[in-house]
Structure formats: C-alpha cells, structure tokens
Amino acid sequence: MSFIQTLNDAWSRTQSLLCVGLDPEPAKFPAALNGRPDAIFEFCKTIVDATAPYASSFKPQIAYFAAHRAEDQLEALIAHIHEKHAGIPVILDAKRGDIGSTAEQYAKEAFERYKADAVTVNPYMGFDSIEPYLAHEGKGVIVLCRTSNAGGSDLQFLSTSDGKPLYQVVAQLAAQKWNDNGQLGLVVGATFPKEIETVRGIVGDMPLLIPGIGAQGGDVEATVRAGRTANGAGMLINSSRAIIYAGKGDDYAQAAAEAAKKTRDTINQYR
Amino acid sequence: MSFIQTLNDAWSRTQSLLCVGLDPEPAKFPAALNGRPDAIFEFCKTIVDATAPYASSFKPQIAYFAAHRAEDQLEALIAHIHEKHAGIPVILDAKRGDIGSTAEQYAKEAFERYKADAVTVNPYMGFDSIEPYLAHEGKGVIVLCRTSNAGGSDLQFLSTSDGKPLYQVVAQLAAQKWNDNGQLGLVVGATFPKEIETVRGIVGDMPLLIPGIGAQGGDVEATVRAGRTANGAGMLINSSRAIIYAGKGDDYAQAAAEAAKKTRDTINQYR
Numbered sequence: 001m002s003f004i005q006t007l008n009d010a011w012s013r014t015q016s017l018l019c020v021g022l023d024p025e026p027a028k029f030p031a032a033l034n035g036r037p038d039a040i041f042e043f044c045k046t047i048v049d050a051t052a053p054y055a056s057s058f059k060p061q062i063a064y065f066a067a068h069r070a071e072d073q074l075e076a077l078i079a080h081i082h083e084k085h086a087g088i089p090v091i092l093d094a095k096r097g098d099i100g101s102t103a104e105q106y107a108k109e110a111f112e113r114y115k116a117d118a119v120t121v122n123p124y125m126g127f128d129s130i131e132p133y134l135a136h137e138g139k140g141v142i143v144l145c146r147t148s149n150a151g152g153s154d155l156q157f158l159s160t161s162d163g164k165p166l167y168q169v170v171a172q173l174a175a176q177k178w179n180d181n182g183q184l185g186l187v188v189g190a191t192f193p194k195e196i197e198t199v200r201g202i203v204g205d206m207p208l209l210i211p212g213i214g215a216q217g218g219d220v221e222a223t224v225r226a227g228r229t230a231n232g233a234g235m236l237i238n239s240s241r242a243i244i245y246a247g248k249g250d251d252y253a254q255a256a257a258e259a260a261k262k263t264r265d266t267i268n269q270y271r
Numbered sequence: 272m273s274f275i276q277t278l279n280d281a282w283s284r285t286q287s288l289l290c291v292g293l294d295p296e297p298a299k300f301p302a303a304l305n306g307r308p309d310a311i312f313e314f315c316k317t318i319v320d321a322t323a324p325y326a327s328s329f330k331p332q333i334a335y336f337a338a339h340r341a342e343d344q345l346e347a348l349i350a351h352i353h354e355k356h357a358g359i360p361v362i363l364d365a366k367r368g369d370i371g372s373t374a375e376q377y378a379k380e381a382f383e384r385y386k387a388d389a390v391t392v393n394p395y396m397g398f399d400s401i402e403p404y405l406a407h408e409g410k411g412v413i414v415l416c417r418t419s420n421a422g423g424s425d426l427q428f429l430s431t432s433d434g435k436p437l438y439q440v441v442a443q444l445a446a447q448k449w450n451d452n453g454q455l456g457l458v459v460g461a462t463f464p465k466e467i468e469t470v471r472g473i474v475g476d477m478p479l480l481i482p483g484i485g486a487q488g489g490d491v492e493a494t495v496r497a498g499r500t501a502n503g504a505g506m507l508i509n510s511s512r513a514i515i516y517a518g519k520g521d522d523y524a525q526a527a528a529e530a531a532k533k534t535r536d537t538i539n540q541y542r
Contacts (some may be wrong), residue, residue, distance in 0.1 A: 023373070063369065063376035069384060071342055097393050098334065098366050099420040102294070105334035113340060122368050124395040124415055126422025144395060149370040151397025158440060161430035166437070169429060 003118055003140030003183055006089050007207055010056040011233040013087065016264045017224075017271070019209065020051045021093070021240025022060040022077070026068065028245050030252050040065065041073035043252075045080055047244050050253040051260035052085045057236050059091040059209075078114050089117035091209065091236065095144060097122030103132040111136045118142055120187060120209070123170050127178050134183050140207070141183050145170045145199060148189025148212030167195065168202060175203040185209055188227070190218025190237070196226035205229045207236060214242030214263070224270035232271035239263050274389055274411030274454055277360050278478055281327040282504040284358065287535045288495075288542070290480065291322045292364070292511025293331040293348070297339065299516050301523050311336065312344035314523075316351055318515050321524040322531035323356045328507050330362040330480075349385050360388035362480065362507065366415060368393030374403040382407045389413055391458060391480070394441050398449050405454050411478070412454050416441045416470060419460025419483030438466065439473060446474040456480055459498070461489025461508070467497040476500045478507060484534070485513030491534070495541035503542035510534050 001009075011017060024040045026033075033039040048058060058081055065074040078090050092114055096106040110119035110133070118140030121130055133141045146156055146167040156167040164172075167188075174184050186203060188196045190212035199208065208227050212218035220237075227235045243263065247255025272280075282288060295311045297304075304310040319329060329352055336345040349361050363385055367377040381390035381404070389411030392401055404412040417427055417438040427438040435443075438459075445455050457474060459467045461483035470479065479498050483489035491508075498506045514534065518526025 061369075061373055061376075063367075063373045063380060066342075067376040067379040067384065069342070071337075071340070095369050095393075096334075096366070097368070097395075097415075098332075099418070102332055102334045105332075105338040108338040109334060113338065122366075122393050122395050124368075124393050124426055125418050125420060126425030126427070128420050128422035130422075144368075147370065147396050149396060149399050151399035151401075154397030154444065155395055155437070155441070156397075158437065159432035161432065161434075163432075166426070166429065170426070173425065 002138055003089070004207065006117060007057075007236070008233070010088055014056040015268070016054055016056045017233060017235050017237050017267050018055050018260060018264045019057040019059050019091065019236040019238040020047070020055045020243055020260060021211065021238045022047065022058060022244065023064045023240045024244070025064060030247075030249050032250055038073060040068060040070045041076050044077050046253045047256050048077070048081055048085065050257040051243060052088060054257070054260040054264040055088060057089050057091055059093050059236075059238055061093040061240070075114060078116060082115065091140070091142065092116035092119045095120050095122050097125050097129050099125065100128045100132055103129050107133045107136055111139050118185070120144065123173070127173070130178060134181055139183065140185055142185040142187055142207070142209050143170065143174050145174070145186040146188045146192055146195045148191045148218065152189065168198060171199045171202040175206060179206070187211065190223040193219060193222035193226040196223060200227055205234055207234055209236045209238060211238040213237060214239035220263075220266050221270045224267055228271055237267055273409055274360070275478065277388060278328070278507070279504070281359055285327040286539065287325055287327045288504065288506050288508045288538050289326045289531060289535045290328040290330050290362065290507040290509040291318070291326045291514055291531060292482065292509045293318065293329060293515065294335045294511045295515070296335060301518070301520050303521055309344055311339060311341045312347050315348050317524045318527050319348070319352055319356065321528040322514060323359060325528070325531040325535040326359060328360050328362055330364050330507075330509055330511075332364040332511070346385060349387060353386065362411070362413065363387035363390045366391050366393050368396050368400050370396065371399045371403055374400050378404045378407055382410050389456070391415065394444070398444070401449060405452055410454065411456055413456040413458055413478075413480050414441065414445050416445070416457040417459045417463055417466045419462045419489065423460065439469065442470045442473040446477060450477070458482065461494040464490060464493035464497040467494060471498055476505055478505055480507045480509060482509040484508060485510035491537050492541045495538055499542055508538055
C-alpha cells in the first residue's frame with residue numbers, strides 16, 4: 001500500500017487529522033515513572049494507548065530518544081504502535097539530510113530498523129539527498145518546507161531571483177520534480193497559515209505535516225481552513241507538548257486523552 | 272579551550288590538515304571481521320590507530336552506526352580516540368537541524384552522550400536551530416554551506432534577490448551574525464574549488480570542513496589553494512572511503528595508513 005493510501009485510510013477511518021507528537025523528556029514525567037529504566041517507553045506507550053482513539057498518526061521525535069541512549073525504547077514504541085494500533089502510521093521525525101550514500105543509511109535506519117511509515121527530511125542538500133528514501137516502496141518522505149520556528153525565516157523566506165521565497169521553490173520542486181512515486185509530503189508550520197495556503201496552492205493534494213499548534217501557538221481554525229484539501233483532509237496536524245504534558249501527575253494518560261480529543265474535535269469543526 | 276584553539280593546536284602539532292572520515296559499511300569489511308558483534312568498532316578503531324599519525328581530526332558519520340544499531344560502538348570509538356589520541360578532535364557528522372527545544376536534545380546527544388568536539392548542522396531552519404549547540408562551551412558547530420553532492424545545487428545555488436546564491440548568504444550569516452563565540456565552521460565541498468575560494472573570502476579565518484576529495488573526486492591542489500588561510504591552515508580536508516577502504520584484505524590497516532599519509536603529503540605540498 002502506498003503511503004498516501006495509508007494516510008487516506010487512517011484519516012477516513014479515524015475521522016481525525018490529529019498527529020500526536022512524542023517528544024519525551026524524563027524531567028517532565030510524572031513521579032510514578034521516576035527511576036524506571038524504561039520510563040521513556042512506558043510514558044510514550046501510555047500516551048499512545050490513551051490518545052490512539054483520537055489520532056490518525058504518531059510522530060516520535062528521535063532526538064528525545066537519542067539524547068537518552070533510548071534507541072531500543074524507540075524501536076519498542078514503534079513496534080507497539082504497529083501491533084496494538086495497526087493502521088495508524090508512524091512518522092519518524094528525524095529531519096535527516098545527507099549525500100546519497102549516507103542517505104541510504106538513514107533510510108535503512110528509519111524504515112528497516114525503526115519500521116517507520118514515513119520520515120522527515122531536510123531539502124538543503126537537494127534531490128539526491130532525498131532520492132534514497134524513495135527507493136523504499138510504500139514509505140513516505142516528508143520534506144521541510146516552511147518550519148514553525150522563528151528562525152525558519154532566516155533562509156526559507158529569502159527571496160529568490162524569480163521573486164518567490166525559498167520555501168515556495170521547495171514546494172514547487174517537491175510537487176513538480178521530486179515526487180515521481182507520490183511518496184512526498186511537506187512540513188509547513190501552523191504559525192504561518194497564509195503560507196500554508198500558498199503551499200497548498202502549489203502542491204495540490206500533497207499531504208502536509210503541520211506542527212506548531214498547541215505549545216507553539218498556531219491557530220487551529222486558520223490552519224485548517226488554509227491547509228485542507230477538497231475532501232477536508234490532506235493534513236497531519238501535529239501537537240506534542242500540549243497533549244503529552246497535559247497532565248503532570250498520575251492522571252497524565254487521561255489528561256492526554258482529553259487534550260487529544262479536544263484538539264481533534266476543534267480541528268474537525270473547521271474541516 | 273575553544274574549538275578553534277583545539278583545531279589550531281591539532282593542525283600545528285600534527286602538521287596535517289587531513290580529516291579521516293569514518294563511514295563503516297560491514298559489507299566492505301575484510302573477511303577477518305565477519306560475524307564479530309563489535310565489527311564496526313573494531314574496524315574503525317583499527318583505522319583510527321593506523322591513520323592517527325597523519326590526521327588532525329576524525330569524522331564519524333552517525334548514519335553508518337545508526338543503520339546497524341551500533342550507537343554503543345560509536346560511543347566506544349569516540350572514547351577510544353579521546354583516550355589514545357588525545358588532542359585529535361572528533362567531528363560528529365550528523366547534519367542535525369530542528370527547532371530550539373529539539374536542537375537542545377541533539378546537542379546533548381552530540382556533546383554529552385558521544386562527547387564529540389564538534390557536530391555538523393543544517394542551516395535550513397535558521398539561527399534558533401543552531402543556537403542551542405553554541406551553549407556548549409568549547410564545542411564546535413559546523414554549518415552546511417555548499418555541499419559536495421550534485422543535488423547540492425538544487426537549493427544552495429539558487430540566486431537570492433541581492434544576486435548572491437544561497438550558499439553565500441549562509442556564509443555571510445555564519446560569519447557576520449551567527450558566530451558570537453567563534454564556535455562556527457562551514458562545510459564546503461571540494462568538488463567546487465571556486466566556491467571554496469568565494470566562501471573563504473566571506474568568512475575570513477573560519478574553519479572549513481571540506482569533504483569530497485578521494486572517492487567523490489575533488490581536486491586536492493585546487494582545494495588547498497582555494498581554502499587555505501594566511502598561515503596555511505583553516506581546513507579540515509576530509510577523505511573517507513578512499514582511505515578506510517584502501518585495502519580490502521587483512522592489510523587494510525596498513526593500506527589505510529599509506530593512503531592517509533599520501534593524502535596528508537599531497538595536501539601539504541600545496542599549503
């Protein structure tokens with residue numbers, strides 16, 4: 001099954017566009033997990049099981065595992081999602097970018113080791129840094145376009161000689177030149193709804209991964225109106241911290257579930 | 272000690288500008304290592320010990336370890352370099368790039384977990400994606416500018432509205448705005464000597480990490496003439512595959528040593 005088909009199935013079955021971001025920080029975990037060697041896995045697994053009824057994708061951020069030597073817990077977490085929540089795709093947020101021979105190794109890491117359904121990549125090194133991921137049939141490759149952080153403008157908003165800012169050139173390249181197999185998506189931050197609309201205009205129905213609602217402050221209504229496709233989907237709207245740290249105590253699973261449900265419902269209100 | 276001081280000391284003491292890139296691929300290892308659970312560590316350690324007399328830095332590429340679940344071997348390898356070859360800095364080639372809160376995690380991974388002396392980063396997400404690394408005193412942060420691969424031109428060579436290609440804007444930002452603490456360096460590929468010269472003109476004495484000689488075909492003479500600083504240094508000239516796979520059999524340590532010595536001498540001829 002193609003990645004876009006996986007997404008369409010998930011959106012349709014779950015009636016949700018919510019992507020739950022998994023950015024585990026042990027210092028923020030409830031006290032009950034203190035000292036457990038697998039605390040990162042346990043925390044994320046609990047969040048996943050609590051929020052799965054309201055989510056159409058999960059997005060673990062690999063840095064939060066790597067900083068704590070917890071690659072094995074990331075493997076176990078993704079295996080758990082595939083086993084217990086089959087049909088909800090996992091986007092490995094790794095933002096990789098390197099020359100072809102190295103990109104092949106990163107693609108192995110994402111798709112063969114972690115068994116992610118898609119991975120985020122950085123376009124700065126061009127198409128041959130993206131191509132090796134596309135050799136993995138059925139997998140998705142989500143390219144950074146317009147990121148949600150303030151510094152995103154440093155390069156992405158630079159005007160190119162044809163008068164378009166760089167992020168629009170990336171959107172054009174992704175839609176018109178790099179997407180032979182229909183495996184690509186783009187990252188466009190919710191902090192810039194006008195730019196989501198512009199990107200949607202360039203890329204047709206290409207899936208957009210949209211971080212930046214929740215803790216980063218992006219507006220849900222503006223985001224959904226700007227990014228939806230004709231059938232009211234086409235988006236993986238990510239919230240991480242506002243969901244996974246909704247509760248600070250032993251109620252964290254329930255608090256996360258409630259935050260996820262509320263976010264899903266708010267999104268659906270504007271589809 | 273600052274990163275630039277570490278580099279200056281290493282260049283001066285070793286009389287070498289050679290950076291040995293460690294891109295271990297088990298399929299290319301000599302038969303004697305077949306089946307060893309720590310083959311990646313053993314191979315790299317042997318290469319490191321053999322080439323250390325001719326190198327002023329080592330650059331392990333993390334993807335080659337991550338694809339094989341060999342993070343522990345990467346930790347052991349860097350510890351070995353620090354212990355047995357103290358004063359030769361380790362550049363962790365990871366090309367990370369993410370929003371500030373995530374970049375903090377990647378910085379922990381590179382500097383606290385792996386104890387690298389410097390890490391490569393991607394500028395596409397702007398300064399706030401680079402700043403968290405700079406909080407680690409004495410560490411180096413080497414920003415992608417003009418990469419050695421063919422696709423590098425897709426974005427890096429785009430003309431911006433002031434008539435300069437994107438990679439030159441990155442060089443200007445790095446030299447004039449982002450380098451408060453003198454911790455930055457830039458990646459500029461040896462496959463484009465004219466562009467090395469242009470970057471050198473923009474960034475003064477900033478260290479340049481120059482991949483692309485050896486297997487990628489960059490010309491050593493043109494590279495050195497284009498990139499050297501007034502004192503004939505300022506460069507980490509990287510060769511990976513042409514050194515580490517110089518020998519295919521049990522002679523691989525000696526073959527790597529000879530290739531490293533020859534590369535160092537060729538570089539020194541043009542300093």
